[in-house]
Amino acid sequence: MTTAKRIDGKAKAAELAQSITVETAALLAEHGIKPGLAVVIIGEDPASQVYVRNKKRTAESCGFHSVQHTLEADVLQADVLTLIDDLNADKSIHGILVQLPLPGHLDEQRITQAIDPSKDVDGFHFINIGKLTAGLTDDAFVPCTPAGCMLMIQDEMGSDLSGKNAVVIGRSNIVGKPMASLLLQANATVTITHSRTKNLARVVAGADIVVAAVGRPEMVKRDWVKPGAVVIDVGINRVEKTVDGEKKMGLTGDVDYNDVSSVASAITPVPGGVGPMTITMLMANTLRSARLAAGLEG
Numbered sequence: 193m194t195t196a197k198r199i200d201g202k203a204k205a206a207e208l209a210q211s212i213t214v215e216t217a218a219l220l221a222e223h224g225i226k227p228g229l230a231v232v233i234i235g236e237d238p239a240s241q242v243y244v245r246n247k248k249r250t251a252e253s254c255g256f257h258s259v260q261h262t263l264e265a266d267v268l269q270a271d272v273l274t275l276i277d278d279l280n281a282d283k284s285i286h287g288i289l290v291q292l293p294l295p296g297h298l299d300e301q302r303i304t305q306a307i308d309p310s311k312d313v314d315g316f317h318f319i320n321i322g323k324l325t326a327g328l329t330d331d332a333f334v335p336c337t338p339a340g341c342m343l344m345i346q347d348e349m350g351s352d353l354s355g356k357n358a359v360v361i362g363r364s365n366i367v368g369k370p371m372a373s374l375l376l377q378a379n380a381t382v383t384i385t386h387s388r389t390k391n392l393a394r395v396v397a398g399a400d401i402v403v404a405a406v407g408r409p410e411m412v413k414r415d416w417v418k419p420g421a422v423v424i425d426v427g428i429n430r431v432e433k434t435v436d437g438e439k440k441m442g443l444t445g446d447v448d449y450n451d452v453s454s455v456a457s458a459i460t461p462v463p464g465g466v467g468p469m470t471i472t473m474l475m476a477n478t479l480r481s482a483r484l485a486a487g488l489e490g
């Protein structure tokens with residue numbers, strides 16, 4: 193029985209963050225510009241609080257100007273839109289991120305589409321989605337999670353995925369759809385699957401690349417996976433785990449890691465795979481936005 197290579201997203205993210213830090217220092221020294229990232233968090237969702245804290249910490253350690261706006265769960269939509277207008281106009285801010293999900297009374301679409309596309313470092317604005325879908329990947333802000341997955345896939349398989357079959361499980365706007373666009377752009381033959389897909393295991397079994405973005409703990413099993421496939425696990429599921437006989441809450445992915453490790457050639461763990469890469473790609477997008485605003489990138 194073989195054991196898959198464990199793709200260390202945490203180490204790769206740290207390496208990337210290091211080069212972002214060096215480039216940020218150079219941008220400040222040579223052009224007097226500090227990339228600015230504004231994160232807006234609304235309400236008390238505990239997972240969102242953790243994500244926002246991590247994003248702020250990483251932004252600061254990269255040398256960014258980092259701003260957090262914490263709004264009450266019952267904030268008026270008009271007040272959120274006013275804040276976004278202010279951030280759009282603020283020259284010290286190059287990236288704006290509104291942490292999702294939003295409280296139910298707020299219109300997620302109105303709010304994400306109010307962000308200036310040139311500051312949309314999450315890549316959720318229709319302009320950026322359109323560019324990505326049209327294959328203008330270099331010109332778009334690409335959503336951070338699929339961008340991070342793509343870097344890990346291309347590290348394993350090279351930049352040209354011609355002749356490879358890729359199956360994406362999940363069709364969300366945040367992960368599944370942009371992931372499929374990126375894989376297609378790299379010449380993979382792409383299948384998007386979702387909750388209405390029939391014989392999912394059989395479809396996945398044809399894949400050289402599997403990206404699971406579902407939100408169902410350890411759904412993907414060994415017998416779904418083609419020997420030698422590269423498996424990227426986006427899922428973050430909070431589950432009860434038994435560690436040294438003690439029950440604790442922990443995180444697990446959408447892939448049964450130990451089971452699938454015996455057939456895959458490479459696999460990302462949860463935690464320590466896609467998550468850290470997502471945060472670093474946000475920093476990469478913000479740095480790029482600052483360079484674009486200064487006319488330093490075409």
Ligand code: NAD
Nearest residue numbers: 337362363364367386387405406407426427428466467470
């Ligand atoms: P979502 O709920 O928007 O989408 C889930 C998708 O899974 C849907 O398209 C649905 O059709 C599909 N699905 C549901 N049940 C299925 C089934 N039984 N078989 C096949 N497909 C099924 O979720 P999302 O925002 O795309 O996130 C997916 C997972 O990734 C979640 O666990 C989320 O927490 C995690 N996530 C992680 C990161 C990260 O940085 N690591 C970032 C974003 C999301």
